[in-house]
Amino acid sequence: MRITMIGSGYVGLVSGVCFADFGHDVICVDKDVSKIEALQRGEIPIFEPGLEQLVADNVRAGRLSFTTEVEASVAASDVVFIAVGTPSRRGDGHADLSYVYAAAREIAQHVDGFTVIVTKSTVPVGTGDEVERIIRETNPQADVAVVSNPEFLREGAAIEDFKRPDRIVIGLNDDRARGVMTEVYRPLYLNQAPLLFTARRTSELIKYAANAFLAMKITFINEMADLCEKVGANVQEVSRGIGLDGRIGSKFLHAGPGYGGSCFPKDTLALAKTAQDFDTPVRLIETTISINDNRKRAMGRKVIAAMGGDIRGKAIAVLGLTFKPNTDDMRDSPAISVIQTLQDAGATVTGYDPEGMDNARLVIDNITYADDAYGAARGADALVIVTEWNQFRALDFARLKSIMKSPVLVDLRNIYRHEEVTKHGFAYTSIGRPMNGAEL
Ligand SMILES: NC(=O)c1ccc[n+]([C@@H]2O[C@H](COP(=O)([O-])OP(=O)(O)OC[C@H]3O[C@@H](n4cnc5c(N)ncnc54)[C@H](O)[C@@H]3O)[C@@H](O)[C@H]2O)c1
Numbered sequence: 319m320r321i322t323m324i325g326s327g328y329v330g331l332v333s334g335v336c337f338a339d340f341g342h343d344v345i346c347v348d349k350d351v352s353k354i355e356a357l358q359r360g361e362i363p364i365f366e367p368g369l370e371q372l373v374a375d376n377v378r379a380g381r382l383s384f385t386t387e388v389e390a391s392v393a394a395s396d397v398v399f400i401a402v403g404t405p406s407r408r409g410d411g412h413a414d415l416s417y418v419y420a421a422a423r424e425i426a427q428h429v430d431g432f433t434v435i436v437t438k439s440t441v442p443v444g445t446g447d448e449v450e451r452i453i454r455e456t457n458p459q460a461d462v463a464v465v466s467n468p469e470f471l472r473e474g475a476a477i478e479d480f481k482r483p484d485r486i487v488i489g490l491n492d493d494r495a496r497g498v499m500t501e502v503y504r505p506l507y508l509n510q511a512p513l514l515f516t517a518r519r520t521s522e523l524i525k526y527a528a529n530a531f532l533a534m535k536i537t538f539i540n541e542m543a544d545l546c547e548k549v550g551a552n553v554q555e556v557s558r559g560i561g562l563d564g565r566i567g568s569k570f571l572h573a574g575p576g577y578g579g580s581c582f583p584k585d586t587l588a589l590a591k592t593a594q595d596f597d598t599p600v601r602l603i604e605t606t607i608s609i610n611d612n613r614k615r616a617m618g619r620k621v622i623a624a625m626g627g628d629i630r631g632k633a634i635a636v637l638g639l640t641f642k643p644n645t646d647d648m649r650d651s652p653a654i655s656v657i658q659t660l661q662d663a664g665a666t667v668t669g670y671d672p673e674g675m676d677n678a679r680l681v682i683d684n685i686t687y688a689d690d691a692y693g694a695a696r697g698a699d700a701l702v703i704v705t706e707w708n709q710f711r712a713l714d715f716a717r718l719k720s721i722m723k724s725p726v727l728v729d730l731r732n733i734y735r736h737e738e739v740t741k742h743g744f745a746y747t748s749i750g751r752p753m754n755g756a757e758l
Pocket of ligand 1: 324325326327328329330347348349350353401402403404417420421424438439440441469470471472473580581
């Protein structure tokens, strides 16, 4: 199959290289010239484990290339994926579909022969209809089938997720596309990954329903954590106790500073807006959004409380800036709100992140950046773990105590046990666990 991938960001690049690895001929397009030039030089513009090698292998094998020119690649393709961004629209929170529609217009001008146009971007119900209308309006002769194929990969484990998905959802209203999409995903299908064919609108909604459900699950356990703190219970044991129930499942039950990232915040908001437009508000999701928004600043207040309530003039070290480990993605990271809250209360912040500091500098410009965890901690009145990178899981507390001004640790990811931290003389605060360390 000859495939064009429009948009070479986290999803487009990973999907494109994985399709090439399956044996398809793939051209990744992006309008960002610097991104494409970097890829042509063999440099990967994002951090994603395993991606650099996979790109190099497939470029060498002649199955993968990069361009800014949509024209030739679309004309020669059997399948064109749209994997451009769908951020929150400024002002009202609806998904901003301008990139998707612009891509549809460009594709329409260049398609040649029967072509399957696939929306991989996360888009609200009905977007496929509009993409189809735009293509027919732009080029009435175009022979296309417009398909929805939402992506479920997770940053940090994107290649593994793409190659071993729980399911592949394909929404179509034109049966000619069914055989083409089956061929595109054949290697995964042979690996037993279920292909779920639905109508296009259903497929579009499945993606939002999945993300909203996961966001709700995280928010649920975060609220349980708050209750645990009040009643002297341990949220990690609550998670385990309910997660072992097969009807509930153990994933997405880790209490923390609130969900962030490039998907959950914007997708929950977009779903709530869509539902309001159709006069069926999804109150559970609206509530989830508001609880999560409040939580991020509440985590800043938790740090302030752990430091005695007045942090004016105090120095705080923040470890982990990205919204989760193993990515350089800073979009809607809880660290942004936590740091802002600390600064608003008069503290100065030094931050460190293994991969996210270049992106962090674009969104948080008034903190000091350190070269490692110890550099951040030097002279600090408190150390706050916001993102659970592996390298923060075995900190040298004796060393930290010797370089910090006061030994205070706030662990917003529960990666330590009370006893292992307090035995080094640290005051330790975590999420939803007894302050006195009364753990089994
Ligand atoms: N990041 C994730 O983990 C993830 C997971 C599942 C689904 N998604 C969805 O996938 C979509 C893409 O997300 P992302 O994180 O890859 O975004 P991204 O911002 O990393 O990448 C989007 C890319 O599209 C390019 N682009 C925009 N318009 C273009 C055009 N007309 N022609 C060529 N290139 C164009 C941009 O320059 C950018 O490089 C979104 O809808 C998102 O919700 C993301």
